[in-house]
Amino acid sequence: MVNADRTEDPPVLLQMRGIVKQFPGARALDGVDLEIRAGEVHCLLGQNGAGKSTLIKVLAGAHQPTEGEILLDGRPVTITHPVAGLKLGIATMYQELDVVDGLSVAENIYLGHELATGGFSQRRAATANTRALLTRLGHGDLSPHREVGQLSAAGKQIVSMARALSHDARVIVMDEPSAVLDAEEVTNLFRVVRELTASGVAVVYISHRLDEIRQIGDRITVLKDGRTVATGLPVSETPTAELIKLMTGRNVEYAIPPRDSVAADAATILKVDGLALRGAFSDVSFEVRAGEVVGLAGLVGSGRTEILETVFGARKATAGTVHIEGRRLRAGSVSDAVNAGIGLSPEERKSQGLILDEPVYRNITLSTFARTANASFLDENAERRVAREQIEALDVRPTDPERSARTLSGGNQQKVLLARWLVHGCRVLLLDEPTRGVDVGARAEIYGLINALAAQGAAVVVISSDIPEVIGLADRVLVISEGRVVHEGPASDIDEHRVLDLVMEGSAA
């Protein structure tokens, strides 16, 4: 346990002591201590499965702790359900933004505590209050009457934050708020967070991005395996290497392992020529050779995801062609692409990649079960055998192939998706945000896998919002802005600033 010096500090607002949460068959929290002061940004760090989500659910009142106590202003409190948490002034913004798309901004903000007299809603008061809240968040231009479904992820987040404020929250828990935002929106988020803390609100900030924590955080608590391994670390004085060590319990190379350069005579595997999708991108051409990793850099909404999906046939191109080893693919046919040896690991693992309630082995063999079958009769033993090999090779944990995919952490779910295409024997792998929501340790393993795949002669295209990651992984980088390729060149000739400049120039044009 590492404890920082705590003299002459703002008053302690909230304290959690020795929190234990036992689920049937698993101890999610095993003695967590957390101390939050008024007006600070307290960062909660930990790998996937360290217990962060459970902890904030305990704090929000969605889970009841098995042991331990919570003190608010020094007095013990019991948070029996989420409404009780809100009444005490603890508001939570979950990862999956919990807004109702069909309702207006004002209706969402007052959801569950509508302003009403005798059952009649006071729309005017709600509108006025909403406007005040939005102005406080620096978004006075957002109409309280807008339908929330029409807003961007960033807009929805503002609504979610305004809702927290409408409860007079003194502690706001933000679970990976930046995950759905692009760089500019993150800057705005930070501005809002600073304003909140200046007015005495404490923010508990969860993120996998260490650079963000450097920018916005005051103190850090690190969780590992359901325990607090360090608390109250001042952000400014704690080196990144130490944080990673605390989270993983070992020294991990955060850096991406180097890879041999592509052989000069390597054959072109994937050839994309003049590809376009109306309303998303136009005139995209690139080639990927055997053993090469090409990175697509660009902001969310630049068209990068659509490019991958169109190459894969999941969207039907309005112009252009895709060739695999000289064979032209039918536009808009995923099965043609899969048969030709392309695999896509989609951005949204849970909703696009996995069948969550099916066992891991069936998720691994989802695109190959027909191949192992004898005359349409499944060979489940062969499927299990193949899955077990992959589980071992990729170090998927837990190792039980019968477990449902739902119970795996983000990193392990990503490995299951990679395993699916490895079993399939793909020549081309399209990876959309392969490390999104993946903890640092598993991230390094996934980098290693991508390199190993390339070394075996696969052509890899990778998207990541993390620009240094794209540059580090790729041999060549394509910078995408507003649906166009604005730059193409070796990864060694470009850095993060240059990419951002190119993106900005692209948007201005």
Place this chain on the structure above:
Amino acid sequence: MSEQDVTVPAADESARVEQVAKPADKKRGGLLKGATGRNLGLVIALLALCIFGVITAGERFASIDNLLTILRLASIFGVVSIGMTFVITGGGIDLSVGSVIGLSSVWASTLATQSMAEDFHWIIMVLCALGVGLGAGLINGVLIAYGKVVAFIATLAMLVAARGLAEIIANRQTQVVKVDGFLDFFRSSPIGVPMLVWIFAVVSVAGWVLLNRTTFGRRTIAVGGNPEAARLAGIKVKRHTMYLYALAGLTAGIGGVMMLGRTTAGSSTNGQLYELDAIAAVVVGGTLLIGGRGTIVGTVLGVLIFATLRNVFTQNNLSISAQAIAMGVIIVVAVLLQQRIAERSRAGT
């Protein structure tokens, strides 16, 4: 971004936890969790109904004749329920099967079909009914898969339209079947078991094999469990969805033939409300209405429970209305219990 709703401990930790938890899990898992547990509950419910039947109706209930009567009554909506299991497992619903039973029974018993059957072979009537069922199912499937019409609406339209077409074809008359070969076949009882029951048995076994042992079944579960993931894995989701409705239509066609065999007459009112019985049996059997999980054994048990319930009520001279109330209660109780079990198994893992 995804830590689980129920938090999974970090990798190495969970491996340890799992080892500790496993032996206990297996004991519990065998009986209470998973398909076996759900089916066991259904078997117990069925036995309880039988015991109730023996106590209240004694010999009248427990005789071999009566058991065969129950099975014969179960057979037609049983066959349709097998097709419905596939549609529901694949994430859809088919409200039209009852009407398609009516339409296929009428079409297969028109004077034209019957005279053709007299000239060639009675199998013509069977093929006609199966063809009508398959055709209606294909129309449903094309509308839903390619026309992107919501399944509820597309099959509701078929429910209304097929019944109307049956009325026009039959001209609101009852068409008596006079083809002896056909009647003899459906009146026969190989090894003492009525032909209708044999058909139900064969369709059930075929359905079980198809769902659990073939690529078709795996695709069905994948399409129902997560259509987008299935599509991105290279499964032809639209085509498969179409096949599922075609299959349901085919079973309705089989139901139409069986109806002709049982009642010896084609009528446009045949099979009314069978869709609701079938959906109820499927859901009580443990197939998830949202798709992704289906059980043929459960469906067969659900069919038997409803058929036995009807029989017990009839033996005790209780009204149809009382039957309906009891069925409603059973549906709700079964679904409530399933949800409990599902929650528990999700929390446990």
